Amino acid sequence: MDWFPLFNSLRIAGLSTGIIFFAGIFAAYYIAKAPRVLKGILDVVLTLPLVLPPTVVGYLLLRLLGPKRPIGAWFLAVFDLKLTMTWWSAIFATTVVIFPLMYRTARGAFESFDETLAYSAQSLGLSNTYIFWRIRMPCCRQGILAGAVLSFARALGEYGATSMIAGYTPGRTATISTTVYQLWRTNDDALALRWVLVNMAISFVVLLAVNLLERRRTGRAERGRQDVPVRGN
Amino acid sequence: MSLSVEIEKNLGSFHLRAAFEAGDETLALLGASGCGKSMTLKCIAGVERPDRGRIVVDGRTVFDSEQGIDLSPQQRRVGVVFQNYALFPNMTVLQNLRCGARREEDKKKRERAVRQVLERFGLQELTGRYPHQLSGGQQQRVALARVLVSDPQILLLDEPFSALDSHLRFRLEVEMREVIRQFGKTVLLVSHDRDEVFRMARSIAVMDNGRIHRAGPREEVFAQPGTRAGAVLTGCKNISPLERLLDGRVRAVDWGMELEVNDDGRAQYLGIRMHDIRPGGGENSFLCRVVEEIENPFSYTLMLRPLGQEDARPIGWELDKERWRQLRGEQVEISLPRASILLLED
Numbered sequence: 001m002d003w004f005p006l007f008n009s010l011r012i013a014g015l016s017t018g019i020i021f022f023a024g025i026f027a028a029y030y031i032a033k034a035p036r037v038l039k040g041i042l043d044v045v046l047t048l049p050l051v052l053p054p055t056v057v058g059y060l061l062l063r064l065l066g067p068k069r070p071i072g073a074w075f076l077a078v079f080d081l082k083l084t085m086t087w088w089s090a091i092f093a094t095t096v097v098i099f100p101l102m103y104r105t106a107r108g109a110f111e112s113f114d115e116t117l118a119y120s121a122q123s124l125g126l127s128n129t130y131i132f133w134r135i136r137m138p139c140c141r142q143g144i145l146a147g148a149v150l151s152f153a154r155a156l157g158e159y160g161a162t163s164m165i166a167g168y169t170p171g172r173t174a175t176i177s178t179t180v181y182q183l184w185r186t187n188d189d190a191l192a193l194r195w196v197l198v199n200m201a202i203s204f205v206v207l208l209a210v211n212l213l214e215r216r217r218t219g220r221a222e223r224g225r226q227d228v229p230v231r232g233n
Numbered sequence: 234m235s236l237s238v239e240i241e242k243n244l245g246s247f248h249l250r251a252a253f254e255a256g257d258e259t260l261a262l263l264g265a266s267g268c269g270k271s272m273t274l275k276c277i278a279g280v281e282r283p284d285r286g287r288i289v290v291d292g293r294t295v296f297d298s299e300q301g302i303d304l305s306p307q308q309r310r311v312g313v314v315f316q317n318y319a320l321f322p323n324m325t326v327l328q329n330l331r332c333g334a335r336r337e338e339d340k341k342k343r344e345r346a347v348r349q350v351l352e353r354f355g356l357q358e359l360t361g362r363y364p365h366q367l368s369g370g371q372q373q374r375v376a377l378a379r380v381l382v383s384d385p386q387i388l389l390l391d392e393p394f395s396a397l398d399s400h401l402r403f404r405l406e407v408e409m410r411e412v413i414r415q416f417g418k419t420v421l422l423v424s425h426d427r428d429e430v431f432r433m434a435r436s437i438a439v440m441d442n443g444r445i446h447r448a449g450p451r452e453e454v455f456a457q458p459g460t461r462a463g464a465v466l467t468g469c470k471n472i473s474p475l476e477r478l479l480d481g482r483v484r485a486v487d488w489g490m491e492l493e494v495n496d497d498g499r500a501q502y503l504g505i506r507m508h509d510i511r512p513g514g515g516e517n518s519f520l521c522r523v524v525e526e527i528e529n530p531f532s533y534t535l536m537l538r539p540l541g542q543e544d545a546r547p548i549g550w551e552l553d554k555e556r557w558r559q560l561r562g563e564q565v566e567i568s569l570p571r572a573s574i575l576l577l578e579d
Contacts, residue, residue, distance in 0.1 A: 119280040120319040122306035124383045125336040138323040 013155035016094040024102030050100035054160025093161035109143025153206040240286030249443040261434035269443040279306035312385025318376035320364035327360040333379035489542030500576035507551035509573035
């Protein structure tokens, strides 16, 4: 069994998760503070890829990045670089598709953050940078990590947009999901089943991780709220 | 040390307009929730910006809309203890206190200050605990220690006891008064609890709907709350609209009582505290039927209606258990002393 699709899927998912981890947090932090109208508009625009069919995302990406399209043609002319049909082309697709997942979970985490913590930290003279990295981020850590894990899982399973922009070339651009489709199409049922099992195993582990993170988060929040009986005050 | 505030801010549902001053004393802002008192506090701390006005802390202008001054909360040196204490949940008690001391640049001095405050508040045993592992009282102590180690020029306390069980409150109030006494500078206390406010502060400003209704020494504010909202907030439970009669007396519309009062001609309501009503004849006396007898742990509250006024809303009278046992009956004569009647504007 050739393990390249697994390796390729993992590196694509890993890299795109890395990108959206920072981009999602950045967007969530600033949009949570934006005025209401702007917030509403940006929210819709940034969440759109979550509800669009991946093929539509793929189509739109091809319209931008294809060798004869504005951005794609420019890269080809200036850097002699073709943006489609390479293994890393898939990163464009997965990044766009999973960004909303990260953005939304991070925003939820930031919005449930108790702003009075930031207020009192400011009054104590702590810098805003310190407050962000040492108080806000640790308090929102579980939500943000859960978002990242979920995004990673989604990136691993991305098929539609990926197959359109990176195609299926065994040993070059094949991912688990495109491989399963190809194997099924060519009637290689046994191998297809193996890849399905691999995929399910990974998804299982990922969802388990998300659940554990979620449980720890709610557990901590509840403990924080309850009134501990007074002992020898 | 001192504090001078004169700010305006549009809050959508109402307009906040607060102006007051305080010296080296505790000033309390007394108001119901949502009256703008917490917003006032946040404006002083610098985490909310007023639309207009001026805030001077200890002779230093920290906000002035005309001069374009708006210092950051970090620069203001205003210590705040929030209602929920706002301890950083991801840090231990020791780390929380170190956060308070970070303005001090010399590391040795910083550690010394933290150690001193640990000792002073008896927190040595708790240094390694996280906020969620502390009782409400311990949390409050850590919050106070943290704010004091940051060496603020004034101290703002936002409903400091509301998160605590009532049996704890009294003890922590005693501790808090001691802390305030040692602090020795301006303290602004925000609360909706009239008893707490009276015990903690010499001066009181009554706030309602974004406006300060009455400010002054606590005895004066309680004796003459001035407005209906002020009377309610200082705990007056009997309040009725009034009508002026031709003979110079007034009619308490709700209670069906005609009364002699020291009318200033401006009041639209009158009130009398439940314990200011006296038994027997005298000024403004009425024979009343007892509508309901409510037993409290240490007193009785009687709901009374003057004879022949069957549509009237009953007036409440609170008196000692012993006294009521002597007077008890279906009917009772009461007197509303002229000096105890509060004349109130809307």
